[in-house]
Amino acid sequence: MSQGATMSNYRIRPGDTLSGLAARFGTTVEKLARDNNISNPDLIYSGNNLSIGHSTRDTFDAGGNNQGVRGGNDVGGPTGVGPSNASNKMQRLAEAARAAAMGMGGYNSQGLCATGVSRAISNALGIGVSGNGNQIDNNLPRDKFKQVDMTLEEALKIPGLVLTWESTSSNLGRIYGHTAVTLGDGHSSASDFIERNTTNGGRTGFKVFMPIE
Known part of the structure; x- marks a missing residue:
């Protein structure tokens, strides 16, 4: 903890993720995990308390003037949605997708991606x-989701x-x-398993859909 920094307590709510909280409170997943002795950053429990360190420059305002901005880069695209102002539905969906994936294949694909996503939704x-x-x-019902x-x-x-994605490089994927479903940490997504480094490599026909609040 740097000099002048303070600690605050936050009670974890359903749908919270460590990456989402890190973006919201102006810190990092690594720092939250270290400060709270969390061995698996992908697993936090509703109702538990987190100690969150922040400096006087940090803000607990989930929006503020930096809405949709992380690390100085606008990540919201044309939607204006960023890590710090994802809706409650989006947070719930990410958490449900993580739970579905861990209940199915963990970190190993079972070839049932649509089942995992459908279960999460x-x-x-x-x-x-x-x-x-x-x-x-x-x-996806268009009154519940919009393409972005x-x-x-x-x-x-x-x-x-x-x-x-319309097609991937595997035999079944073709x-x-x-x-x-995105998990909000900048690299992971969840379906029937958690893909820790999600890329477009070998995949075509990419689309993104956002739950409508």
Whole structure:
């Protein structure tokens, strides 16, 4: 803890993620994990208390003048949504996707990406969505989700966005595509497993969908 920095306590709420809280409170996942002796940053529990260190320059305002900005870069794209102002629905969806993935394949793909995403959407939002990886985009109800124009790099910094690809490089992926939900840490997404380094490599037909509040 640097000189002049202070500590505050925060009670974890359903849908919170360590990456989302780090962005909100102007700190890092690594610092939160270290200050709170968290061995697995992907696993935090609702109701537990977090000690959050921040300097006088940090703000507990989730929006403020830096809305949608992280590390000096605008990550909101044309939507204006960034890590610090993701909606409650988006936070819930990210947490449900993480739980679904850990309950299915953990960090190993089971070839059931659409099942994982559908389960997360149902558990978080109460919405039933069917179809495989490259059909979910057409089956997402347009009064509940809207397509947004942003890069994969931008999307991965925001929790609770649904990603879809028409085709991937695997044999099944060429037929069924792929879908996942962003976790908001800048690199991970969840479906039937947690993909810790999500890329467009070998994937085509990329789309992003955002829950409508």
